[in-house]
Amino acid sequence: xxxxxxxxxxxxxxxxxxxxxxxxxxxxxxxxxxxxxxxxxxxxxxxxxxxxxxxxxxxxxxxxxxxxxxxxxxxxxxxxxxxxxxxxxxxxxxxxxxxxxxxxxxxxxxxxxx
Amino acid sequence: xxxxxxxxxxxxxxxxxxxxxxxxxxxxxxxxxxxxxxxxxxxxxxxxxxxxxxxxxxxxxxxxxxxxxxxxxxxxxxxxxxxxxxxxxxxxxxxxxxxxxxxxxxxxxxxxxx
Numbered sequence: 381x382x383x384x385x386x387x388x389x390x391x392x393x394x395x396x397x398x399x400x401x402x403x404x405x406x407x408x409x410x411x412x413x414x415x416x417x418x419x420x421x422x423x424x425x426x427x428x429x430x431x432x433x434x435x436x437x438x439x440x441x442x443x444x445x446x447x448x449x450x451x452x453x454x455x456x457x458x459x460x461x462x463x464x465x466x467x468x469x470x471x472x473x474x475x476x477x478x479x480x481x482x483x484x485x486x487x488x489x490x491x492x493x494x
Numbered sequence: 495x496x497x498x499x500x501x502x503x504x505x506x507x508x509x510x511x512x513x514x515x516x517x518x519x520x521x522x523x524x525x526x527x528x529x530x531x532x533x534x535x536x537x538x539x540x541x542x543x544x545x546x547x548x549x550x551x552x553x554x555x556x557x558x559x560x561x562x563x564x565x566x567x568x569x570x571x572x573x574x575x576x577x578x579x580x581x582x583x584x585x586x587x588x589x590x591x592x593x594x595x596x597x598x599x600x601x602x603x604x605x606x607x608x
Contacts, residue, residue, distance in 0.1 A: 420601075420604075422601040423585070470596075481550065483539075487536050
């Protein structure tokens with residue numbers, strides 16, 4: 381079945397780069413997403429990548445997609461304390477891509493130390 | 495447009511009681527999704543609507559759960575005879591079919607069953 385895995389925790393110093401990794405199982409996924417969740421809040425879409433792309437850059441965010449290995453990463457440049465949050469990777473599986481249903485990973489908690 | 499609104503933000507109920515949550519999506523969005531998120535986990539799909547039609551329900555949605563979207567605008571999620579295992583954050587999201595940019599999530603309703 382469809383599954384998304386992420387490492388649970390990442391700690392970096394302010395100003396460093398953060399790299400959050402994700403693996404997924406559904407090779408027919410059309411889109412892959414990164415969401416951010418701050419305490420007590422809903423999820424905020426950060427960025428997404430179409431499955432025929434290898435890389436997407438959006439200001440401080442860089443998404444890399446290795447479709448062969450089913451590996452997705454999110455790099456945050458010049459990480460700030462305001463980036464501290466939980467980051468979720470999500471895929472729109474091939475079978476469910478027409479529904480828009482997303483399969484989420486369990487989230488990576490990013491801690492940014494001053 | 496103020497985004498996706500959910501009401502209430504928090505609900506504490508006694509086991510066995512019925513609860514109802516409301517979601518108001520972004521007005522031009524024709525798809526509406528319900529997800530459940532437990533502590534330390536990513537959101538899990540429950541059900542979704544396209545306009546007023548409920549097109550898919552997860553097996554997580556037991557017969558104690560019912561969702562409606564009577565006029566294709568707001569939606570309600572009712573849980574009958576609540577159990578402690580129903581304690582979670584219930585997230586609503588909306589999107590426009592045919593767009594790739596993911597969902598807009600509401601801030602969620604946190605349910606605590608005591």
